[in-house]
Amino acid sequence: MIQIENLTKRYGSTEVVRGVSLRVRQGEIAALVGTSGSGKTTLLRMINRLVEPTEGRVLIDGEDASGIQPHLLRRRIGYAIQGHGLFPHRTVGQNIATVPHLLNWSNREIDARVDELLHLFQLDPAQFRDRMPHELSGGQQQRVGVARALAARPEVLLMDEPFGALDPVIRAKAQADLLELQKKLGTTLVIVTHDMEEAIALGDHIAVMDKGRLLQYGTPKDLLTQPADDFVESLIGSAERPFRLLSLTTVADLAEQGEATGATIARTTNLRDALAECLWRGVDVLPLDGGGVVTLNALRTSGRGLAETQGEVN
């Protein structure tokens, strides 16, 4: 668990981060979103003390980070950045082994861990272990970067725009892979992004920052249906709101008894894609894999964010 308490960073008289407090529970993903200069990256870098806070403190599993020597703290926290930051003069295997090596693991343990991680990231160890980073594609470099961050089994992983350098097609796949991996490992994850779409796709909670302040910290649904102010609302984009809301849920949650004709869709399909399918096929009902249906009516209700919140208020 990460607790951030009243964290402030000042450079001279400019406050880059102003009194931010938030909490990321064990095994959760928190996405920090904001425009450039909003302080989101500085906030992230204060967690592993790449930037020293001016005021406030960070607790990791209840332990005050300022009481741990910075280099020892960083070896406990995974860190992956945009453009991967792999050491260009070290092989893929050596890159991944960086932190285990610093922690004096035995060679046997390190070799086994490197192969395990390469498998996990769908890179054949025999083929990739001894390659140099520049011999890999962008997507492969990014995966090795994350593998390096996870090598010593950290409980916390920090990511700064990890997918920023990837093209959109690979990025969507990388996001899906990360989600699956995070679920498997149970790592607590804090990810910085400027892309609201990415934040909604990945975050259990989203922190919206602007000019060093934390404007809102809540679930994606909270943000979509109850934005704290105009800035948060503009970041979400009013035209995209219903579709983003729909993208949070899968059709399995809306499944009803019934029969329908046509090809079935997977139960893990999100509502946004299901709606698109309805419109495209020109039907009101879609059959699901393994029986049951989802109706256009149910989809419409789910996308009605405003009405739902008003209903709750009344």
Next chain:
Amino acid sequence: MVGRFLLIVLTLGLCTFVVRPEMFEAVFQPFTQNDAPAIYTQTSLLRLTLSHLALVACAVLASTIIAVALGILVTREFGREFLPLARTIASVGQTIPPVAVLALSVPMMGFGAAPTLLALFLYGLLPIFENTVTGLTNLPPNVIEAARGVGLIRRQRLWSVELPLAFPMILAGIRLSTVISLATATIGSTIAAPTLGEVIIAGLLTSNSAYVLQGGLVVGLIAIIIYEVFSSLEHSAARRLGFQMDA
């Protein structure tokens, strides 16, 4: 490929000439006048070449150690304020003509190799220092960020990340210094340092163009060969890092 072949031919030719200069007598005969000897034989050409090379190697080694150490020092956090001062010192070393260094140091150090060594050492500092500073300050920022982020301490970052990445650049500085020193070392023979300059000076004193040509040719060929060897070392080091090299 053609370049490598040419380099091997040049090296073999040079070795033959240095070991058996009399074989080439006919080539140099046309450059002599009044039946003067075509080949310099007062001192063995091989011995002069070897001591010339040894002098340059010692000077460049000393320049490298001092300049790289200085370059590392002024790029550390605590040494950053010394950067302008170190730049000035190294530049001054470069602007004083080697002849002046020789003239000034002979009264103190006497004739022979020592003043030459000093002049070459001072002259060689600047290129290596400048390249070390450039190499250490132009590292890819995200790699340095990652090195801090994974928990490498300063010393580990310097030895295992910064220096290896700056290595091709430092090597280029050493190459420049070496080539400059190879040429400059010849003037050491004006104060009795055993270098190939001896052949050239003998030629100038006796108006024997064949001697001047011999001395100049050997120095020039050595410079070309060393330049090419260093260049290919730099290229392979840079390729290993995945850098795109022009040329």
